[in-house]
Amino acid sequence: MQALFLLTLLASLVLAHGNSLRGVNPDLASHYSGHGGTFTCISGIPKTIPFARVNDDYCDCPDGSDEPGTSACHNGRFYCRNLGHEPRLLASAFVDDGVCDCCDGADETKGKCQNTCLQAAAVRKEALRGKIQLHEHMLKTKNDYVERARAFKEELQLKAPTIEEDIARQQAEVQNLNAEVTRLEEEEAARQAEIAAANQAAEEARRAEEAQQTAVQAEESGSGQGEDAESANTVDSHAEEVRGESQGEREETPEERGRRIASQWTNDPEAAAVEGQTEEHLNADDSGGDDDDGDEEGHYDGTMDDDTEGHFDYPDAGAEHTEYHAEGHHRQQRPDPSSPLGLARTAAFTAARQLQQLQKDRENIGTFLNRPIDFGPDDIFLALANKCFSSYQTRWTYEVCMFDKAVQKEGHSNSVTVGRWYGFSEDYKVMYFSGGDECWNVGPRSMTVYLSCGLDERLSDGEEPSTCAYSAKMTTPAVCTQAELEELQQQMVNLEAFENEVRAQIMKDEL
Known part of the structure; x- marks a missing residue:
């Protein structure tokens, strides 16, 4: 001793x-x-x-x-x-x-x-405090993953016994609602046709009334002219008599009448003739003129007398959404969301979404309840199911989908499966994907993903270290540990405990 x-x-x-x-x-x-x-x-x-x-x-x-x-x-x-x-x-x-x-x-x-060591230590202490707070947050996220995984499994277990019946019932509901939408759409189409016909009739009546008013105004204006107008009337009457003698008792057409009135204003007897026709042509034409608001086939061309587009309001148009199409002047009304058709469409859309969710639930039941998959401690990685993460490199993009597959992409069209889900390492720090697409002279492709503690899921460093064997790194809160937090906390305890001793030593050295 x-x-x-x-x-x-x-x-x-x-x-x-x-x-x-x-x-x-x-x-x-x-x-x-x-x-x-x-x-x-x-x-x-x-x-x-x-x-x-x-x-x-x-x-x-x-x-x-x-x-x-x-x-x-x-x-x-x-x-x-x-x-x-x-x-x-x-x-x-x-x-x-x-x-x-x-x-x-x-x-x-x-x-x-x-x-200045204490000042430098203060900076280090603040950085250490930030690391501790960040790690505490990551552990909280990890606990949330565990809770989400538990709730996800419980929900699937509740749905599993009746999932097939629920899907069949929802399919019938979707069919019924779609049939109701079809019926209401047909009714709406018929109503729109009636409205369009009524609008067309109203427009034709309006045009006829305007034409009549124009003719009356022109006659009234012509009767009030002076001697020159009377002389023109005499000449016009003589011309009419000549035309009457040659044409018999043929009734004057609206076009001829308009041109006659124009000749009274211009003192030009030739103005009464139809453009491009001689008096003989007029005498030989026993048919009436077309309406001056029509085209060659007598159809309305969509313009008013002032060359502006015609626009007609439907009854109660202020309460409805409409679209105007110049071609054919067809107005397609959008049903009010609160109308029977709008409500039926909303109900059909909602029912279809519910059917999709039930079908997805059936798929998840088969994948996550009936397959022997290791989801990690407390099923923590189940919270990442159906999620994919990407690493963008200079040329290639690597995509890893948990419990599914890993893919290498070039652009938007060229892609290859570099592995399908195989499992975790014993410490859950590595994910393995194997049995990918065949690689010439090598065999099936494979990929290894190394996990580390991080604030969120982030895939990085995708590469091909050897032919058709790929690797990447991924951070996730799922692999953060309490031991790492305790180590950081111990560093803080040691640093704080050392401060008083350091201050005393510095004061001693400065004496």
């Missing part, structure tokens, strides 16, 4: 002596014990010098180990203790160069540098 005590005391004295030398790395302190009054160079050619020549500002050892606290050796290393912060090794060229490189100022003469 006494011998053990003496050995411990000797080791303490050696370490204390080594630490008393400026710039000595604690890991190498045993070499600077001064035992026997000599120092042996640590590496390279063995060389022993008097211990008094250590840190004498002259380089004796080829490895520079005899000058840990000066800048004499070009390859020397100065140890910054940086009490309260992170220690560091400094190239000896920076020792006593007038710049404070160590936060405790040990690389310069005493009193030249202010100790």
Whole structure:
């Protein structure tokens, strides 16, 4: 026991002596014990010098180990203790160069540098606090994944016994609602046809009334002219008599009547003739003229007398949504969402969505309840089922779908399956995809995905390290651990516990 005590005391004295030398790395302190009054160079050619020549500002050892606290050796290393912060090794060229490189100022003469290690430690402490908060958040997300997986499985288990009956019933509901929509659409189409016919009749009546009013106004204007107009009337009457004699008792057409009135205004008897026709042509034409608002076939051309497009309002048009189409002047009304047709369409759409969800539930029951798949501890990875994650590289895009497959894509059309779901490693830090598409002269493709703790699911570093064997990295809260958080928390405890000791030591060193 006494011998053990003496050995411990000797080791303490050696370490204390080594630490008393400026710039000595604690890991190498045993070499600077001064035992026997000599120092042996640590590496390279063995060389022993008097211990008094250590840190004498002259380089004796080829490895520079005899000058840990000066800048004499070009390859020397100065140890910054940086009490309260992170220690560091400094190239000896920076020792006593007038710049404070160590936060405790040990690389310069005493009193030249202010100790800033506590300030540096405060920055580190704040960064550590951020890491702890982030890890706590990730663990909370992980717990949410577990809860979501549990609820997902329970929901599927409740739906499984009646899923087929539910789907059949919903299919019948969709068919009935679609039939109702069809019936209401036919009724709506018939109503629109009636409205269109009524509008057309109203428009024809309006045009006829306008034509009649125009003719009456023209007659009234013609009867009030002076002597020149009377003379023109005489000439016109004579022409009419001549035409009457040649044509018999033929009734004047509206076009002829309009041109006759025009001749009264212009004092031009020729104006009464139809353009492009001689009087003989008029006399020979026993048929009546077309309505001047029509085209060659007597159809309305969609323009008013002032060359503007015709636009007609349906009854109660303000309460309905309509669309106007110039071609054929067809108006297709959109049913009000609150109308019977609008409500029927909404109900049919909702029922179809519900049917899709039931069919998806049936697929999930077959995949996640009836197949022997390992979803990790507490089924945590089940929360990521039916989700895919992508890694975009320079040329290729890698897509990984949990419990399904992994794909390599080039552009939007060229893709290849590089593996189908195989399972996890024992520690759930690796996902394996195997049995992908065949690779020439190699066999089926495969992919390995390495998981690490992260804030969310993020796939990265997709590559092909060997022919048709692919790999990628993926972060997820699902693999974060309580042990990692406890390690960070312990670092914070140690740092805070050390602060008071550091402050006391700094005050002592500055005296």
